[in-house]
Each structure stands twice: as structure tokens, then as C-alpha cells.
Amino acid sequence: MRIPEGCREAPLVGPPTLLYRRRHLVMVSDMAGYDEMLKLCMDRLPSECREGGRFTMPHAEVLIQGAKTIFFNFYDVASALRREPDHMLKFFLKELATSHEEKDKKIIFQGRFPGPLINKKLELYARNFVLCPNCCKPDTKLIKVDRIDFIKCEACGTRQAVKRV
Numbered sequence: 001m002r003i004p005e006g007c008r009e010a011p012l013v014g015p016p017t018l019l020y021r022r023r024h025l026v027m028v029s030d031m032a033g034y035d036e037m038l039k040l041c042m043d044r045l046p047s048e049c050r051e052g053g054r055f056t057m058p059h060a061e062v063l064i065q066g067a068k069t070i071f072f073n074f075y076d077v078a079s080a081l082r083r084e085p086d087h088m089l090k091f092f093l094k095e096l097a098t099s100h101e102e103k104d105k106k107i108i109f110q111g112r113f114p115g116p117l118i119n120k121k122l123e124l125y126a127r128n129f130v131l132c133p134n135c136c137k138p139d140t141k142l143i144k145v146d147r148i149d150f151i152k153c154e155a156c157g158t159r160q161a162v163k164r165v
Contacts, residue, residue, distance in 0.1 A: 055137070058081070064113070074106065087142070088125060092107075092109070096109060128163065129162060135155055139155045
């Protein structure tokens with residue numbers, strides 16, 4: 001059997017196993033070549049598959065205008081995080097210790113808050129109220145039982161109490 005260029009044959013310790021990957025045939029033994037086979041497969045995966053999770057944190061589009069900060073894509077970010085805009089707004093107002101006004105689907109905060117600060121607060125919000133504390137997946141819901149708020153993960157089933165905003 002001919003081994004394609006760039007692939008090599010693992011030393012045979014047990015019965016050989018064949019791996020088909022994108023029209024290439026690679027022979028590996030049981031565990032002796034497993035690490036090599038795994039590395040070979042990972043090298044051939046497209047970069048978007050190797051990057052990790054499917055969740056990407058949305059970034060805030062912020063403009064400072066005078067003594068006010070305009071958060072342009074606030075509602076888009078809230079919908080990407082699958083959270084109520086009112087809940088997220090309450091969190092931002094508390095964290096930034098400011099007031100706001102709403103105009104044409106934009107949130108205008110009173111005060112000068114640079115983009116990196118808004119994005120840092122957004123990451124803090126996602127860590128506390130969006131991502132599951134157990135499996136770190138974004139498939140969660142905020143539920144209220146009696147007077148206690150919980151984050152419930154739809155992926156692993158974990159339910160954990162969260163701080164009130």
C-alpha cells in the first residue's frame with residue numbers, strides 16, 4: 001500500500017487501523033500512533049473548527065460625544081446574548097453608576113465611558129448572567145423561583161443562583 005506524501009506510517013504494535021481523511025489513507029496502530037493520528041487530523045481541520053466554541057462575544061459599538069456615551073448596538077448585543085434588554089441595561093447602569101436615555105434604538109449613558117470599559121462590563125455580564133458556571137456554554141435561561149434568580153443551563157441541566165441586578 002502506498003502512503004500519501006506528508007503522511008507517515010506508525011509503527012505497528014497491534015492490528016493496524018485505517019483512517020480515511022480527505023482522500024488520504026493513513027495506517028496507525030492501536031495506541032502507539034494515536035497521538036500522531038490525532039495531531040494529523042487536527043492539522044487538517046479548517047481553522048474555524050479549531051478555534052473552540054461556537055459562541056463569540058459580541059462587541060459594543062460605542063461613541064463618546066461630549067459628556068455622553070452612545071451604545072449603538074445595545075439591542076443587537078442583548079439579542080445575541082439571549083437576554084432581556086431591560087435586565088442588561090439595569091446591570092450596565094449599576095456597574096457604570098450613571099443614568100441613561102433611549103433614542104432611536106440606541107442607549108445614551110450620561111458620562112464618558114471608553115469602548116474597552118463597556119466591553120469589559122459586557123464580558124462581566126456574560127460571565128455572571130449568560131455563560132453556564134458548570135459547562136461554560138451560552139445555552140442558558142434566567143428564571144425566577146420565588147424571589148431568587150437562577151441561571152438554568154439547557155445543555156447540562158445545571159441550575160445555580162445568581163446575584164440580583
